[in-house]
Amino acid sequence: MDKNIIDGCRNNDPKSQEKLYRQFYPAMFALCKCFFSDNHDILTAVNNGMLKVFRNMDKYDPARGDLFNWAYTTVRNAALTLIRDKKTKLTFELNENNSDAAVNNPFKQLEWKDIYFYLDQLPTNTRYVCSLYYLEGFSIKEIADLIDMKEGTVKWQLNECRTRLKEIFDRYTIRNKNIG
Known part of the structure; x- marks a missing residue:
């Protein structure tokens, strides 16, 4: 500099x-x-x-x-x-069926333009948590502290992120196979 x-x-x-x-x-x-x-x-x-x-x-x-x-x-x-x-206050809580799945970064094989595309498909709060966890490397506790959210809610958001991204990845993979 x-x-x-x-x-x-x-x-x-x-x-x-x-x-x-x-x-x-x-x-x-x-x-x-x-x-x-x-x-x-x-x-x-x-x-x-x-x-x-x-x-x-x-x-x-x-x-x-x-x-x-x-x-x-x-x-x-x-x-x-x-x-x-x-931030809007979330009214749901983590229940026992929403366990914190194994951590696998869904973005590791993607280019930035693709990451932005997929992040845009997520709801706002899920996007925040997903970005902080997978792209910035913050822990669940750190995220909870940073955005004033319960740790259980952060875990729920990560689970929601993985679920939604899997659906989005599957949808675009099928669409691209049909085009090609």
């Missing part, structure tokens, strides 16, 4: 801030697209996160790590805050 851009951002120089924003925008947009299907929500999360990056640039310490990683974490946390702010 260009030290002049970092120094400029620390001094609230709009041109430096724009250069940093443009440099990080593709990755931050991709990150937030994992959590939201609506472009307005994606842009809100990216912009809120980058605003926090600019406001807290004096707290960034190059000796502790790369600026990109620090900004990525800041934008991810802004997305999680937006999720918490938008």
Whole structure:
């Protein structure tokens, strides 16, 4: 990272801030697209996160790590805050028939464009949990704490994610076989 851009951002120089924003925008947009299907929500999360990056640039310490990683974490946390702010309260609870199935990442063989396509097929809360668990690597307990949800509900959402994704994968596999 260009030290002049970092120094400029620390001094609230709009041109430096724009250069940093443009440099990080593709990755931050991709990150937030994992959590939201609506472009307005994606842009809100990216912009809120980058605003926090600019406001807290004096707290960034190059000796502790790369600026990109620090900004990525800041934008991810802004997305999680937006999720918490938008979250609807769920009225169901995990019952004994909804066990936490073996953890197999359904996205491991897919390209990002395909991952986004399949995530867009999921309900909002299921999408949040799925993205945090499979794409960001958070534990069930961490997810529960991050989005203020019971651990049992997180497990239910993961089970729902796997069930729905299996149906979606099967539907598109059959459709593609019929086309080919």
